[in-house]
Amino acid sequence: MRLGELTGKGEQDIVTGFAIDHRKVAPGTVFGAFRGTRFNGEEFIPDAIARGAVAVVARPEVKVEGAAHIVSDHPRTEFARIAAKFFAPFPETSVAVTGTNGKTSTVEMVRQLWLMAGHHAASIGTLGVTTASEMVSTGLTTPDVVTFLSNVAGLAREGVTHLAFEASSHGLSQYRTEGLPVRAAAFTNLSRDHLDYHKDMADYFTAKLRLFADVLDPNGVAVVWADDPHSERVIDIARMRGNRIITVGEHGDTIRLVAREPTLLDQKLTIAHGGVEYRVGLPLIGGYQAANALIAAGLVIATGGDPAQTFANLARLQPVRGRLERAAICKSGAPIYVDYAHTPDAIEAAIAALKPHAAGRLIIVFGAGGDRDAGKREPMGLAACTGADLVIVTDDNPREEDAAAIRRQVIKGCPQATEIGDRRAAITAAVAAAGPEDIVLIAGKGHEQGQIVGGMVLPFDDVSVAREAAA
Numbered sequence: 001m002r003l004g005e006l007t008g009k010g011e012q013d014i015v016t017g018f019a020i021d022h023r024k025v026a027p028g029t030v031f032g033a034f035r036g037t038r039f040n041g042e043e044f045i046p047d048a049i050a051r052g053a054v055a056v057v058a059r060p061e062v063k064v065e066g067a068a069h070i071v072s073d074h075p076r077t078e079f080a081r082i083a084a085k086f087f088a089p090f091p092e093t094s095v096a097v098t099g100t101n102g103k104t105s106t107v108e109m110v111r112q113l114w115l116m117a118g119h120h121a122a123s124i125g126t127l128g129v130t131t132a133s134e135m136v137s138t139g140l141t142t143p144d145v146v147t148f149l150s151n152v153a154g155l156a157r158e159g160v161t162h163l164a165f166e167a168s169s170h171g172l173s174q175y176r177t178e179g180l181p182v183r184a185a186a187f188t189n190l191s192r193d194h195l196d197y198h199k200d201m202a203d204y205f206t207a208k209l210r211l212f213a214d215v216l217d218p219n220g221v222a223v224v225w226a227d228d229p230h231s232e233r234v235i236d237i238a239r240m241r242g243n244r245i246i247t248v249g250e251h252g253d254t255i256r257l258v259a260r261e262p263t264l265l266d267q268k269l270t271i272a273h274g275g276v277e278y279r280v281g282l283p284l285i286g287g288y289q290a291a292n293a294l295i296a297a298g299l300v301i302a303t304g305g306d307p308a309q310t311f312a313n314l315a316r317l318q319p320v321r322g323r324l325e326r327a328a329i330c331k332s333g334a335p336i337y338v339d340y341a342h343t344p345d346a347i348e349a350a351i352a353a354l355k356p357h358a359a360g361r362l363i364i365v366f367g368a369g370g371d372r373d374a375g376k377r378e379p380m381g382l383a384a385c386t387g388a389d390l391v392i393v394t395d396d397n398p399r400e401e402d403a404a405a406i407r408r409q410v411i412k413g414c415p416q417a418t419e420i421g422d423r424r425a426a427i428t429a430a431v432a433a434a435g436p437e438d439i440v441l442i443a444g445k446g447h448e449q450g451q452i453v454g455g456m457v458l459p460f461d462d463v464s465v466a467r468e469a470a471a
C-alpha cells in the first residue's frame with residue numbers, strides 16, 4: 001500500500017507496517033510518536049527514521065526530518081485512524097465491553113453465544129485472543145493499538161465475522177482500540193481500581209465513558225447494566241448521541257431480571273424481554289455471573305441475535321476460566337473455588353456468589369498485587385473480613401514491591417486475618433482448615449499461570465495448587 005492512499009496526499013512510499021515502539025520499526029513503517037507515562041515517544045523519532053520509518057504521526061510542533069510528518073494535535077487518534085485503513089478489513093460485527101469487573105466474562109460469553117448461533121466468533125481480552133480452536137495470550141487485557149488492529153484483521157482473514165473485545169480503562173485512555181466500527185458497547189459496572197494510573201474515580205470513569213462518547217458507532221447500540229449507580233451517566237451519553245439503548249438488570253427496561261433462584265450447582269433466571277417471559281437454567285452460580293450472562297445476551301441481541309434463541313442458549317454456557325471455577329474438593333468434602341476477584345467490589349461479589357452454597361464457613365485466601373493501586377488494598381481486606389468467616393492474607397504478584405508491606409496494608413482492613421505470605425502454604429492451610437460444610441475461595445489470580453516477584457514470573461496456578469492441597 002502507498003502512503004498516499006492512507007493520508008490522501010499522494011505520497012508514493014510503500015508502507016509495510018505500523019509501530020508505536022521505535023524498536024519495532026522496519027523499513028516502510030509508519031511510526032506513532034506518543035507522549036506516555038514513562039517515556040516521550042517523540043524522543044525516539046530520529047531513531048525510528050534511522051530504522052526506515054517512512055512517516056511519523058506526531059504533534060505539529062514536533063520536528064520530523066527525513067520522513068513524512070503526519071501532523072495531528074491528537075497523534076494517537078490519527079495513528080489509529082490511518083492504521084485501521086492499512087489493516088482493514090475487520091470482522092463485520094465487533095462489540096466492546098467496559099467496566100471495572102466482568103469484561104472478560106462477558107466477552108467470553110458473547111463469543112460462546114455467537115458460536116452457538118452458528119457464527120464464526122472470537123474474543124480479545126485478559127485471556128488473550130480466543131477462537132473456537134485456540135487461545136493465544138497477548139499479555140495485556142487491551143493490547144496496544146498495532147497488536148490489536150493486526151490481530152483483529154488476522155481474525156477476519158481466518159473467517160471470523162463476530163468479535164467481542166474488552167476495552168480496559170488504560171486501553172481507552174491510550175486509544176488502543178480505535179479505528180474499527182464498534183456496533184455495540186456494554187457497560188458492566190464501576191468501582192474502585194487502577195487509581196495508581198487514573199488520578200481519581202472521576203478520571204477513571206471518564207476513561208471508560210470514552211467507549212460510549214467516542215468509540216461506539218454513532219448508530220450503534222449501548223448495552224447498560226442498569227443496577228449500578230453509574231449507569232445513568234452512560235445512558236445519558238448514549239441518549240445524547242442518539243444511540244439505541246438496551247438496559248439490563250433488575251432495573252433494566254429492555255432485558256429485565258425478574259427473578260433469580262440459586263440452586264446447588266446453578267441458578268434459575270426469569271427474564272422479561274419484549275413482552276415475553278423466559279425461564280432459563282443458567283449453569284453457573286452467583287449473581288455476578290447472571291449479570292454478565294444477561295449483558296452478553298444483550299450484546300448478541302443488539303447485533304441481530306434472535307432473543308428467544310439467545311436466552312435459550314444461556315443454558316449451554318460453559319464456565320469462564322478462573323471465574324468461580326470449581327478447582328477441587330477437599331478430603332473433608334468442602335469445595336474449593338478459584339476466582340479472579342482483585343478489587344474490593346469483586347471480592348464482595350465472589351463471596352456473595354458462594355455464601356448461599358456454604359452451610360458452614362466461607363474461608364478466603366487472597367492478596368493484592370504490587371505496583372498497582374495501593375488504595376484498594378485495605379478495602380479488599382475489609383470486604384473479605386465482612387463477608388468471609390476465616391480470612392488468610394497471602395501474596396498475589398508483589399512485582400517490584402515489598403510483599404510483606406502489601407500484606408500489612410490488606411490486613412489493615414481485616415485485623416483478625418491470618419497472614420501466610422507463601423501462596424502455596426496459604427492455600428494448603430485453608431484446605432486443612434476446611435470442614436465438610438465449608439467452602440474455600442482462592443481469589444485474585446483466576447486463570448493466571450505465574451506469581452510475579454521482582455522481575456521474575458514464577459510458575460503458579462491456583463487451580464493446580466488447590467488440587468495438590470486437596471489430594
Ligand SMILES: CC(=O)N[C@H]1[C@@H](OP(=O)(O)OP(=O)(O)OC[C@H]2O[C@@H](n3ccc(=O)[nH]c3=O)[C@H](O)[C@@H]2O)O[C@H](CO)[C@@H](O)[C@@H]1O[C@H](C)C(=O)N[C@@H](C)C(=O)N[C@H](CCC(=O)O)C(=O)O
Pocket residue numbers: 020021022023032034035036037038039040041042044126139140141142143144145168169170171174197
Ligand atoms: C501504564 C500503561 O498502561 N503503560 C502502557 C503504555 O504506556 P504509555 O503510553 O504510558 O507509554 P510509555 O511506556 O510511557 O512510552 C511512550 C511511548 O514511547 C514508546 N517507546 C517507549 C520506549 C522505547 O524505547 N521506545 C518507544 O518507542 C512507547 O511504545 C509509547 O508509545 O503503552 C505501552 C506500549 O503499548 C504498554 O506496554 C504499557 O503497558 C504496561 C506494560 C502495563 O503494565 N500496562 C497495564 C497496567 C495495562 O495496560 N493494564 C490494562 C488494564 C488491566 C485490567 O484491569 O484489565 C490492560 O489493558 O491490560
Ligand SMILES: Nc1ncnc2c1ncn2[C@@H]1O[C@H](COP(=O)(O)OP(=O)(O)OP(=O)(O)O)[C@@H](O)[C@H]1O
Pocket residue numbers: 099100101102103104105106126141166188189288289291292322323324339340341342345346347349350446
Ligand atoms: N458483573 C460483575 N459484578 C461484580 N463483580 C464481578 C462481575 N463480573 C466479575 N466480577 C468479579 O470480578 C472478577 C474478574 O472478572 P472478569 O475477569 O470477568 O473481569 P474483568 O473486568 O475482565 O477484569 P480485568 O480488569 O482484570 O480485566 C471475577 O472473578 C469476579 O470476582
Ligand SMILES: N[C@H](CCC[C@H](N)C(=O)O)C(=O)O
Pocket residue numbers: 141342368369370372396397444445448
Ligand atoms: N488486569 C489487572 C489484573 C490484576 C490481577 C492480580 N492478580 C494482580 O496482579 O493484581 C491488573 O493488571 O491490574
Ligand SMILES: [Mg+2]
Pocket residue numbers: 103104105125126127141166
Ligand atoms: Mg479482563
